[in-house]
Amino acid sequence: MGLVLIVFLVLLCFFLGYMERKVAAFMQVRLGPNRVGPKGSMQIVADTIKLLLKEGLTPNSSDKFLFNLAPMIMVITSFLVVAPLAFSSNFQIWDTSIGILYVSSVSSMAVIGILMAGWSSNNKYSLLGAMRSGAQIVSYELSIGLSLISIVILSGSLQMSEIIQSQQNGWWLLKGHFPVWISFVIFIIASTAEINRAPFDLAEAEQELTAGFHTEYSGMKFAMFLLSEYINLFVVSAIAATVFLGGWMPFHIGNFAAFNQVMDYIPGFFWFMGKTMFIIFIIMWFRWTFPRLRVDQLLNLEWKYLLPISMVNTILVTIMAIYGLHF
Amino acid sequence: MLKDYFKTIFQAIQSLFTGMKLTGYYFTHLKEIQTEEYPDNRATLKMAERFRGEVIMPHNEDNEHRCTGCQACEIACPNGTIKIITKQEVLADGKKKKRIDSFIYHHDLCTLCNLCIVACPSDAIKMGQTFEHSVYDKKLLKKILNKPGSKLMEGVE
Numbered sequence: 001m002g003l004v005l006i007v008f009l010v011l012l013c014f015f016l017g018y019m020e021r022k023v024a025a026f027m028q029v030r031l032g033p034n035r036v037g038p039k040g041s042m043q044i045v046a047d048t049i050k051l052l053l054k055e056g057l058t059p060n061s062s063d064k065f066l067f068n069l070a071p072m073i074m075v076i077t078s079f080l081v082v083a084p085l086a087f088s089s090n091f092q093i094w095d096t097s098i099g100i101l102y103v104s105s106v107s108s109m110a111v112i113g114i115l116m117a118g119w120s121s122n123n124k125y126s127l128l129g130a131m132r133s134g135a136q137i138v139s140y141e142l143s144i145g146l147s148l149i150s151i152v153i154l155s156g157s158l159q160m161s162e163i164i165q166s167q168q169n170g171w172w173l174l175k176g177h178f179p180v181w182i183s184f185v186i187f188i189i190a191s192t193a194e195i196n197r198a199p200f201d202l203a204e205a206e207q208e209l210t211a212g213f214h215t216e217y218s219g220m221k222f223a224m225f226l227l228s229e230y231i232n233l234f235v236v237s238a239i240a241a242t243v244f245l246g247g248w249m250p251f252h253i254g255n256f257a258a259f260n261q262v263m264d265y266i267p268g269f270f271w272f273m274g275k276t277m278f279i280i281f282i283i284m285w286f287r288w289t290f291p292r293l294r295v296d297q298l299l300n301l302e303w304k305y306l307l308p309i310s311m312v313n314t315i316l317v318t319i320m321a322i323y324g325l326h327f
Numbered sequence: 328m329l330k331d332y333f334k335t336i337f338q339a340i341q342s343l344f345t346g347m348k349l350t351g352y353y354f355t356h357l358k359e360i361q362t363e364e365y366p367d368n369r370a371t372l373k374m375a376e377r378f379r380g381e382v383i384m385p386h387n388e389d390n391e392h393r394c395t396g397c398q399a400c401e402i403a404c405p406n407g408t409i410k411i412i413t414k415q416e417v418l419a420d421g422k423k424k425k426r427i428d429s430f431i432y433h434h435d436l437c438t439l440c441n442l443c444i445v446a447c448p449s450d451a452i453k454m455g456q457t458f459e460h461s462v463y464d465k466k467l468l469k470k471i472l473n474k475p476g477s478k479l480m481e482g483v484e
Contacts, residue, residue, distance in 0.1 A: 027350040031362040289350040290343065305336065 056219035066120035071224035073113035088268035129212025133203030147183035171246035241275035383455035394451035403446035
């Protein structure tokens with residue numbers, strides 16, 4: 001079962017790579033990859049073969065052990081976070097009772113991989129990128145935690161399956177009024193920052209730091225960073241879909257039985273993937289629309305805006321949960 | 328103070344939505360795509376009117392051009408791309424007149440700056456739209472723009 005999931009995730013990364021390039025192209029009034037395979041769909045396969053055949057260079061003055069360990073840590077943390085995700089009503093690797101806590105704590109280990117990569121490369125750009133990334137992930141972790149807590153308060157559980165069950169009569173985004181909308185928006189913003197994607201890609205910042213923490217990496221080690229980036233993208237979108245949009249729960253409207261019946265015929269897996277893809281698309285939309293933030297703006301946004309708002313918001317959600325003001 | 332705080336948030340969200348609206352428009356309107364699939368669409372490729380490919384001298388169907396040989400373009404050219412060789416020609420009424428013998432255009436020196444076209448008082452030359460100029464021998468880029476046996480158009484002085 002685990003093997004199926006890993007193969008699925010790698011194939012998903014191929015698809016996300018292709019999707020990202022196509023979305024980017026269309027938003028920039030370009031065509032995107034269109035030569036390899038039908039509509040360029042085999043482009044990522046060609047890129048992977050290229051990366052496989054490339055030499056995995058290790059710089060002479062780098063810390064060789066940490067240099068080779070860093071990409072492993074990145075990929076391992078990305079894969080670990082997939083474990084508690086519920087792909088459908090009967091496919092979940094590990095339904096732990098502390099699902100949300102596990103996700104938010106394990107996903108922050110990625111910063112160790114990034115810092116390790118930046119430090120061991122023995123390169124100024126890499127180190128700068130890693131430092132920025134450290135400041136960024138440590139800050140935005142707070143907002144992610146608080147916005148997830150608001151749903152934990154409402155559903156009364158940290159367990160993924162129970163959070164999904166609590167949304168049987170409506171997704172939290174729909175029945176949670178405006179405090180949940182705010183925490184949804186904050187979650188999307190903060191998780192975009194957490195996975196180092198534009199407009200928060202200061203860790204990579206091609207124009208300033210060549211490629212940031214993975215400047216010195218090549219070949220398959222570089223591909224592992226890419227792989228972990230896309231798995232992280234999938235994971236945060238999947239968590240947003242699970243927590244705010246009801247995971248594999250189909251879309252129901254009140255007591256409209258006929259409509260609900262039709263929606264029930266669509267398997268839960270497709271509901272889950274559909275919601276996840278929708279959020280992935282929104283995050284990609286962000287990336288190809290917004291300019292990158294400066295470091296000071298980045299920290300301003302977190303400490304002056306997102307954190308105070310999400311704190312007030314948590315109080316609002318608590319009041320709402322106590323008095324049962326949600327549907 | 329608190330009012331300004333919420334005002335900045337509101338304005339930020341508004342400007343972010345403006346940006347997302349534009350990219351969203353481009354994402355849903357694929358006919359806006361500007362990319363030309365060049366070697367594939369060679370037969371139907373239409374260059375923009377302002378595109379500058381090379382200097383050409385249009386001739387009409389009687390093989391007549393409008394160049395009087397005034398050399399204004401040769402003077403205007405910053406890198407000596409144009410060289411006009413003139414000759415004396417005896418007209419029907421016995422008068423001697425200066426006419427061009429050959430209008431030499433060194434395409435390899437030309438930066439397509441358009442100054443010669445601006446300088447020309449009689450609209451004899453203009454920018455062509457072709458751009459596939461690569462050749463193996465540099466000598467092939469030295470072109471004589473007036474066609475063999477061509478004459479000055481009637482009424483151009």
